[in-house]
Amino acid sequence: MDRELLLLGVLRQQGMHGYQVHEFIDRYLASCTDLKKPTAYFLLDKMAKAGWITAEQVQEGHRPPRRVFRLTAAGEAEYQRLLRENLSAYVPAYFTSNIGLAFLDEVPAAEALARLDERRRHLAAELAVAQAAPPHPGSLQWLVEHRVRHLQAELDWLDELLGRIRQRLAGA
Amino acid sequence: MDRELLLLGVLRQQGMHGYQVHEFIDRYLASCTDLKKPTAYFLLDKMAKAGWITAEQVQEGHRPPRRVFRLTAAGEAEYQRLLRENLSAYVPAYFTSNIGLAFLDEVPAAEALARLDERRRHLAAELAVAQAAPPHPGSLQWLVEHRVRHLQAELDWLDELLGRIRQRLAGA
DNA sequence: TATTGAATACTCAATATTGACTATTCAATA
DNA sequence: TATTGAATAGTCAATATTGAGTATTCAATA
Numbered sequence: 001m002d003r004e005l006l007l008l009g010v011l012r013q014q015g016m017h018g019y020q021v022h023e024f025i026d027r028y029l030a031s032c033t034d035l036k037k038p039t040a041y042f043l044l045d046k047m048a049k050a051g052w053i054t055a056e057q058v059q060e061g062h063r064p065p066r067r068v069f070r071l072t073a074a075g076e077a078e079y080q081r082l083l084r085e086n087l088s089a090y091v092p093a094y095f096t097s098n099i100g101l102a103f104l105d106e107v108p109a110a111e112a113l114a115r116l117d118e119r120r121r122h123l124a125a126e127l128a129v130a131q132a133a134p135p136h137p138g139s140l141q142w143l144v145e146h147r148v149r150h151l152q153a154e155l156d157w158l159d160e161l162l163g164r165i166r167q168r169l170a171g172a
Numbered sequence: 173m174d175r176e177l178l179l180l181g182v183l184r185q186q187g188m189h190g191y192q193v194h195e196f197i198d199r200y201l202a203s204c205t206d207l208k209k210p211t212a213y214f215l216l217d218k219m220a221k222a223g224w225i226t227a228e229q230v231q232e233g234h235r236p237p238r239r240v241f242r243l244t245a246a247g248e249a250e251y252q253r254l255l256r257e258n259l260s261a262y263v264p265a266y267f268t269s270n271i272g273l274a275f276l277d278e279v280p281a282a283e284a285l286a287r288l289d290e291r292r293r294h295l296a297a298e299l300a301v302a303q304a305a306p307p308h309p310g311s312l313q314w315l316v317e318h319r320v321r322h323l324q325a326e327l328d329w330l331d332e333l334l335g336r337i338r339q340r341l342a343g344a
Numbered sequence: 345t346a347t348t349g350a351a352t353a354c355t356c357a358a359t360a361t362t363g364a365c366t367a368t369t370c371a372a373t374a
Numbered sequence: 375t376a377t378t379g380a381a382t383a384g385t386c387a388a389t390a391t392t393g394a395g396t397a398t399t400c401a402a403t404a
């Protein structure tokens with residue numbers, strides 16, 4: 001439902017063919033979503049079938065014809081509906097990559113410290129990239145800003161965790 | 173990869189049949205994952221085929237035979253490997269439910285405020301539930317504590333966003 | 345003791361997602 | 375002007391996920 005909103009919101013500003021849509025999202029929202037190319041095409045097909053977007057075939061040279069997608073009136077209505085629904089509802093995100101924390105005590109503290117230290121480096125690098133990103137067009141900035149805040153909170157928490165493990169090691 | 177780690181980590185402590193595994197995760201880690209029942213069965217089948225766990229058929233009454241899953245030596249090795257990999261790597265989580273922020277400016281500020289206020293209520297309720305949860309066995313607590321921290325950070329950010337929109341409204 | 349509703353336990357078809365492709369175009373350079 | 379490598383554009387089979395079931399057991403109560 002949310003990816004549909006994203007695609008509708010992007011197409012709404014400008015008709016685009018599939019690769020272009022994916023490119024746009026990958027350029028400006030890489031830190032915020034992981035929408036893969038085949039998923040984008042799948043969703044575009046689905047939305048075309050649902051009548052939310054039209055697909056205008058454009059032939060160029062010998063390549064397979066591109067389809068340029070544009071919102072229909074139904075698509076615009078759906079966009080408005082999805083956007084409001086999305087803003088009103090909070091749907092929790094899940095962090096599969098943190099599952100390991102559930103079994104942290106199974107790893108000797110010294111090794112856990114080293115592993116989490118490596119994790120910290122990855123996280124800090126991610127944050128640096130997000131912060132260094134060029135300014136984003138329109139209100140995309142809100143989403144990216146949220147991302148930065150989240151990464152910062154993650155880093156803070158990881159630092160506290162590392163501190164606690166260090167204390168435990170020192171005490172033992 | 174991470175759900176496999178979760179299932180291995182749970183089965184490692186005690187052999188269980190499918191429903192039991194799902195129950196356990198749903199009880200103690202509901203705030204942290206959304207592993208659905210059919211997915212759990214799918215992954216258990218896969219891990220059994222891979223030789224990470226054994227499936228002992230147990231017939232009881234007229235119900236379809238339960239399969240009690242237990243780690244094999246290969247499963248234990250895989251668990252150790254996955255756990256270390258998981259702790260070392262940071263894989264970003266994506267927040268599909270925040271996509272709407274990318275199009276926040278398309279909604280009149282007064283309405284956006286009302287919508288985000290409703291979102292805030294949902295989020296605060298979620299946080300209250302997570303904080304009120306009974307203490308978790310073993311190191312599961314780390315994961316749940318992380319969850320609480322994350323929800324708190326989300327709430328802080330949402331409050332800041334609401335403040336900015338209110339200012340904008342007042343200034344206009 | 346019959347009936348009902350909840351809890352237990354699992355399955356299946358429909359849907360979504362992904363890794364690993366193919367094929368074309370374009371620009372640089374050998 | 376061939377050749378090569380990168381960027382563009384899209385597809386497909388394999389895999390994963392889910393909503394909506396089925397079927398059994400159990401406990402309460404009518």
